[in-house]
Amino acid sequence: METFIVECHDQVNDQLEKILPSEKEPGERLNAAIRYSVFSGGKRIRPLLCFGSACAVGEPDENTTKIAAALEMMHTYSLIHDDLPAMDDDDLRRGKRACHREFDEGTAILAGDALQSLAIKQLTELSDIDPSINLELIRLLVRGSGTQGMVTGQAIDMASTGAQVDLPTLVEMHRLKTAAMIQSSVLMGALGTGNATEDQLDALKSYSTAIGVAFQIQDDILDVESTTQDMGKNQGADTRAEKSTFTSVLGVDSAKENVKELYDDCINSLEPLGESADKLRHIANFIVTRNF
DSSP: OHHHHHHHHHHHHHHHHHHSOOOTTSHHHHHHHHHHHHTTTOOOHHHEEEEEEEHHHHHHOOHHHHHHHHHHHHHHHHHHHHHSSSOOOOEOOOOOHHHHHHSSSHHHHHHHHHHHHHHHHHTOOOOOOOHHHHHHHHHHHHHHHHHTTTHHHHHHHHHHHSSOOHHHHHHHIIIIIIIIIHHHHHHHHHHHTTOOOOHHHHHHHHHHHHHHHHHHHHHHHHHHSOOOHHSOOOHHHHTTTTTOOEEEEEHHHHHHHHHHHOOOHHHHHTTGGGGGGHHHHHHHHHHHHHHO
């Protein structure tokens, strides 16, 4: 599994090098901010899920790498904007100064905008793929990141700051804010192979929904129990910002129990895929046991 992770990271980083503008091109400061944010580290969970699901239904190829790069660019855009003063107002990301702190607020906004458009552009450059599948890949990326996913989830999060929301509202918020893009990552990896059946996609939908919510609950637990050094972002930020979290609504112990139940659900959902889904099983285990 370690070799798989390293190979995925290397392939995605190589592809990002190809598509990102260099600092020598017009807009040097903007390009530097883009590259600073993309190459500042990170777990690359969404690209890993993309590769893992490709392995579950077929074989990863050059298109898998491009899809994974698109997902990472869209994710990085969201992190840049999340950290802005008008949003979560955070000054640390992936163990480094947030983009708007390292550069400036305007440049950070533009860097996020650029990464969003580059992510979509990347999906227009796939090779030897059925046009209907290519269109579905673009739709999934836009759905997961837009008003049917991440953007609306963030809007609900902002509107809920300082207020105690109930559990169904909290689950819906994070289904949109976090789980939607994780589901897109899994489905896009499988679809990109051109081999995925409807039954396989149904199993992967169940897997990705469960692990997506588990990912967010684990994040909330880490905000309480981990450290700034381990997380690479400010520990306790959600509490200080008076945000509703799974730990504030359920308590830490119940939150941990929910993570375990969701992990079991996602593992069970992979049974129809057999051993070919082992990489997805390993990624799920990492998500629910990580301390950063």
